[in-house]
Amino acid sequence: MSPLPQDKNGCPYLQLAPMEGVGDRSFRKAMASIGGFDEAVRDFLRVPTNAHVRSLAKVYVASELSPIPLAAQIMGSDPHSMANMAVELVKKGALRIDVNCGCPSNTVTGNGAGSSLLKDPNILHTVAKAVVEAVSIPVTVKMRSGYEDISLFEENVLAAEATGVSYITLHPRTKVDGYGPPARWDLIARAKSLLKIPLVGNGDILTVKDALTMLETTKCDGLMIGRGSIINPFLFQEIRAHYAGIPYEPKWEDLLGFLETFIRDTPESFSTRLRLNKLKQLLGFMFRANPELLQKRQSVLSSSYTDPEAFLAFALPLLKENWRSYLTV
Ligand SMILES: Cc1cc2nc3c(=O)[nH]c(=O)nc-3n(C[C@H](O)[C@H](O)[C@H](O)COP(=O)(O)O)c2cc1C
DSSP states (O other): OOSSOOOTTOOOEEEEOOBTTTBOHHHHHHHHHHOOOSEEEOOOEEOOTTOOHHHHGGGOOTTTTTTSOEEEEEEOSOHHHHHHHHHHHHHTTOSOEEEEEOOOOHHHHTTTOGGGGGGOHHHHHHHHHHHHHHOSSOEEEEEEEESSSSTTHHHHHHHHHHTTOSOEEEEEEETTTTTOSOOOHHHHHHHHHHOSSOEEEESOOOSHHHHHHHHHHHOOSEEEESHHHHHOTTHHHHHHHHHHTOOOOOOHHHHHHHHHHHHHTSOTTSOHHHHHHHHHHHHHHHTTSSHHHHHHHHHHHTOOOOSHHHHHHHHHHHHHHTGGGGGGO
16 A cells, blocks of 8 residues: 555545644644544654663554554664664554654754754765664655755755655755745655655645645645644644535534543643643644634733633633634635
């Protein structure tokens, strides 16, 4: 079977992006309660040199979203440790391992990992190849378009392919771009024209129209969505429904169900303050869904509630008021 199958209506393979800090277990569980995506990718597991891989791998639970598969992502620069970690993750049931070649954080890149791997196609190749050779499950690479600029873009893409990875996911911004300037979808098209293996397009998909435009203009084989799914957790189902040709009209109660799952799956060990911050973070995204909500966003984020329930009692009616236009963004 192709690593990126379509559904029976021709909808391309849809993936929930890894998002460290925001897209944690409780978010993934809440997303799975709505569904619509084929696979999720866990946020990165850092793999230092000489890592004690067994203890590091403990936080990865392959069956977390069962029956939706959860791929593991690893980030490091030491080929030997990365390979060992991959082996450990296979023992834990991973069906796919993704090599992070994109994280822009300086604490990460300072150690030569994440987007630092894009500084030299040979290093990217060595690290990814070590992982490919260590395991017999599919290994993939998730990369940005470059470190400081895109001068090594094509070489990096081809170096990744030459390792034998099953496919590449491209978030077409450089490390220096961070999350600022628009993702350069033209680079997804360029990568697609270079590659023999499938390519997943990622970056700035906020609506069904964006998804269709990316597919049409880049010819990529699958889509990965991150922030767009926090802003609108129904986005995957909307894309799928578009292909099925049936209307998809989520109700306010569906959104409440999403929030309930999110709250229920927040670790019990979290303090009240942390719970509140997690909720604010989530709603901070949701209040970006349209201009009316955006106007209210600041008052929600700066509200001084200290109790999560009181905060929700304040914020949810504001969200509900403009929820109708949610789907037309
Ligand atoms: C808060 C946050 C955390 C992220 N963490 C990861 C990560 O752990 N691994 C990774 O490969 N990408 C990570 N990303 C990048 C996303 O997976 C994705 O490539 C990027 O956000 C662009 O897609 P989007 O516009 O659909 O959000 C993160 C992005 C955000 C906003």
